[in-house]
Structures are given as C-alpha cells and as structure tokens.
Amino acid sequence: MDRLIEAIEAKESPVVVGLDPTEALVPPQVTACLNDFRIDDVDRFITDLKASDSPDDKRLLTWLNEANESETRRIAAAAMARSAQFSGACIVMGFYRFNQAVIDAVKDIVPAVKPQVAMYEAYGSIGFDAYRMTCQYAQEQGLYVLGDIKRGDIGSTAAAYAKHLTGVNSLENDCNGQPWREDAVTVNPYFGVDGIRPFTDAAKANDRDVFALVRTSNPSSREIQELELVGGERLYEHVADLVEKWGSDSIGAYGYSRLGAVVGATHPEQGRALRERMPHTFFLVPGYGAQGGTAQDAANMFDADGRGAIVNSSRGIIGAWKKSEQWHNDMTSDEALDLVGRCAREAAIAMRDDLRTALHER
C-alpha cells in the first residue's frame, strides 16, 4: 500500500475520483456519433474519415489523431472489427475521452482514480477496451489506478481473476503481457481465504494492492453484513478480523498491509470502530457525497496521523458539470469536455478541502 500512501502525501489529498461514466453522466455531444456509418475496411474507414467534411467525422478523426499511432489503429480497427457494434464503439470511446478530460483536469490534485468496471462491462468487450485505455492513460499521467471490479470466486477461478494484477505469461511478447492496467483491485470475501489468497499473492509479487469488501455503503448491506454472530460480534466485524489477518504478511513501510478494506462513509460509527479494530488495514471509503456520507463521517476512517484511508467520489466530481450554469446543449464536444474538466477540478478541490477541515476539526 506504500505507493498509494506516498501518492496521497505527494498530492496532499486523500481523494480518489470514481470514473464511472454512464450515458446520463457524459455530455451527449461526446458519445453521439456516426450511427449511419458502415464500411467494411479499416483503411477505407480512415481514408474516408480524412476526406470528410462532417463535424462528426472530423471529431472522431481528432480523437483518433490525439491517440498515439498504435492506439489510433486500435480504436479505428476495433470500431471496424465490431462494425455490428459501432454505435457502442462511439459511446465507449466517448467515455474514454470523457475520462481523459477528467484525468487531465485533476491529475495534479488527486493521487488516484477508481474506474468502476461495470459501467464499461455493460457494453461488452469494446467497453473493456475503453476501460483498459482509461486505466493506462491514468497511469501514464502518474495516477494510481484502483480497478473497482469486486471479483470473487473459488481458488482456481480467483487465480484467473488475479491476472488483473499479474498479467498473462503467455502474452509476454505482447502488450508486456498486461491486458489490464490496475494498481489495485477490489474483491469480495464471501469465499473465504481461498478466494483472497490468489489476489494477495499476485499483489505481493507485482507491487500491487487489493481491497476486500468489509462494510459496503448501500442501504441493504445490513441484511447480510450486520447479522449478529453467536459471540456477539457482527458479520462485518468478523470479516474485518479475517481481512486484518489475511493481510498480516504484507505490511509495508507505513504500517499498512497490501490487503485493504472497503468501508462505506455511510456507516461512520462502524467505520470509527473498524479503524481501531484493523490497525494495519488501509480503507477505501465509498459513499461520500451523492450517497449521503459527509466529510465528518469519512474522517472517522482515518488514523491519528491523518492517514489510513482514501475517500471516493464519483458522480459528485465527474457529474459536477450537470449543475453548472455555463452548460448549454449546443456546446461543441470540446467545449463540453472543457466544462466537464473545470467542474470536476472545482469539485475535487472542494472535496479535498472539506476532508482537510473535517480531519483538522475532529
């Protein structure tokens, strides 16, 4: 967890920006494109694009040109490869451009981003192209990438999921064997240690981290996580003890292990107690903002030194443009993305300052 902790200290901000684009959260100018455009050849596709006067075509070409050469070919060919999914390609490549705008706007003031893979997975394999490109772009901009994948399965299957962190040996000569580009991933503890060990082993071997679900932010989580056990403790407390134990062989320079915990800001008193109970476990804290958690709530999840947690906001930052008076429907996509970035930056600064004040006053 040392790399994440050092990134937080360098940026003086424990804010992680959730990159969870949806068609409702991304300006329509950015995702709309070229629905009637159908050709059967990558080269003809690019040639026609270059010759075209249509604003839509020019915009797509701009995106392609902004990508590096191999990426350009990849986007174009991926779009062609899936000509049957072409509007899907426009949508998810719009997500990617949207994420780039957010990343560019916040990269000097936040340490990390957390793309939620479900938002990309909804579109099938081309969605994963956009997910991977987002992760790679964020890493190239110096950000720590927390892949919110919440995978979990029996041991042999968990080992396959752990390729998110290890890469694939047989791809060594290709893309450096890394079809994924995450610095950490989230995992589900329902399988016990069999389902966790492949991830923590992969994390140790590759300088990555893992975050296990302990107390999630959603209302109905109490149905399972707050069940009372015979000894009097709650299920999430028992899971907390297991997570603290499972991580104990990977404690780093700052006293935190490579196995963190997800603890929702919507449970501030439980979070305060968990902070005591799990002294070597770093917390990923969702639920701030749109889900109802406050900075005071989140402040409970930090240790006495003001470390030990990173707080996520997704809609509150990437959707901040929707509340701007500067927004209007006839903006170009570049103007829209510019507004997205400026609003995201303002929101990320406000959240950072909100957390600083809460940490100072507690």
Place this chain on the structure above:
Amino acid sequence: MDRLIEAIEAKESPVVVGLDPTEALVPPQVTACLNDFRIDDVDRFITDLKASDSPDDKRLLTWLNEANESETRRIAAAAMARSAQFSGACIVMGFYRFNQAVIDAVKDIVPAVKPQVAMYEAYGSIGFDAYRMTCQYAQEQGLYVLGDIKRGDIGSTAAAYAKHLTGVNSLENDCNGQPWREDAVTVNPYFGVDGIRPFTDAAKANDRDVFALVRTSNPSSREIQELELVGGERLYEHVADLVEKWGSDSIGAYGYSRLGAVVGATHPEQGRALRERMPHTFFLVPGYGAQGGTAQDAANMFDADGRGAIVNSSRGIIGAWKKSEQWHNDMTSDEALDLVGRCAREAAIAMRDDLRTALHER
C-alpha cells in the same frame, strides 16, 4: 427457470458442461499460432493468409472460413486491431474453437453450458470476444447458457452489471443491443437485496434467470458461510432464506423461481437440508468430479420428482481428452479437437448415467 427445466427434461440430463478453458486444458496445437506474424492491414492480413502455404496460416484461415462472414471479419479485424496482443488473440480464439468442439460433441445430450468468465477475462477485452462468441454459438446450437460471472455491487452498479441480461438500449440497432449472450448469470449476495434486485428485475423482463451464491464448493467457504448466528442458524442458511424470499415473486410453471442458488456438491448434508429449506429455489451444483463431489452427494440437491438441480462439471468433461490413450503430441489441431469432442461426450454421458443411477437408488 422454466426454460432450463424444460431443456433438462428434453435432454433427459441434468448435466451442465463448464466451459472453463485454460492453456493447460486446451491442446497446444489449438492455441499455438503465428507469433511472428505482424502486419498492419486487415485486408492484407486476409490476402496473405489465403496465399500462404504454412500449416499455421491454413489452420487460422480454416477457422476464419468456418465462421460466418461477419464473424470472420470480426475475428480477423479483432486480431489485427489488437496486433499488440496478437498471440493473445490466437490463444482465446483457440479457446473458442475448443469450446465449439465441445459444444458440437455434447449438444444433443446436455441442456446447458456454463462458461466461467474469469478464464476469458484473464486475457482482457479480446478474451470477452471469445466469451461472447462462445455464448452465442452455444445458444445457436440450442443450449441454455449460464454465464458464471459472480458479479455483485451496490444497486446503481448492479444495474450496470444487469445489462448482461437486458442488453443496452442505446445499442438497439447494433447487435440487437446484446453485447452479451447469457440465459442466466451467477451473482454474489454480500450486498443484500440492493445488489440482487436489478438482476432479478432484468431476468423477469427478459425471460432470463439468476443464481445467487449460497453455499460454495471451496474448502475455505466455511470461514464465512458457516458462521453461526445468534439464533443458531448458519450464515448460509440465512442467505438461503433471503434467496428463497427474494425469488418469491417470479415462480414459474414448475414451482421454481427465477432466482436460483449455487450449492456445492461438496456439502451433501447441507445440500439435502437446503433442498427442504428452499422449495422454490432451483440449484446450480458445482463441485462434482474434480473437486470431490460424487453423484450420491449431488443427488441430495434434487427434489422428490428428480427435478430442482443441475450439476456442473468442467475439467472432468472438457479435460477428459488428457486421460485418453489416443492422445499424442503430433496430432493436428483438427485431430486434437476431434479427440477433445469424443472424450467430452463420453464423460458427459458417463456423468449423466452416474447421476441417473444415484437418483434412482436414493
């Protein structure tokens, strides 16, 4: 669940074949290819392939020709699009060919297949191409496709994952809005009903099904699932009651709801009790064969009419070729795939008969 139940009765077999290919389980002839092959143009790629005398090239061309036209272009272009991942493309397209061979060999004697998405996800987005193509091929051959994805998240995110079952409205004109091709998916219950409802709603609206984890087959599952609650019941029993309740608004013609449960064959006595406890919940039973569960163990998960469960085997069927005396390293890939299919069929028949005997004798 009616479609699955009818498929089981039609084939007179409660066997689901787990399509979980790995590089160790697929003959090397089938995944190896063309590592030095690098060109920058889809058309040149195909032209060169047609002109080539190399056995590897001819094999790839055969695969491409066996696919339909749009699929051919998609495979070729996907390989090109990801030229940086080209050996990955060979591996996962090898998985697809392997799955086709298994499907062709068992499609008249089993009702369903269960691809484990982790095995494809390990290779990144091109792995999902192979996953989707596998699902689609299986459906085209008349099989029910159970996508073993074990997703789970808070409500808004679960809604994105539920696109596995609903498709994506904005893609309506493309690929029928269906980037996925599953008849059912597996989900994780740790979030409570918030994380389940989007899936069950999607299932009801689209004639699909969902299976929630209750008692998984792996050894360490007891660390969480067998925890004793204050009332004396075990956690998995409490989850079982929730699942039975959550499914109660979707009970079909045979008395089973659209929300099934995953119950491992490795816990036969618990399974027998759960069968009583969850009268409207259909069981997906993993853990037969390689993981240690027997037909007698699995028989406990069926109701008095011999319905109510489907039993999975993965390695025991798709890896059966590895125990064949007919196997030799210098087989062509077609010969290897032929052996894979014949051994899979024998294993699926043996498993079906094993279950029939156990159900008859109990």
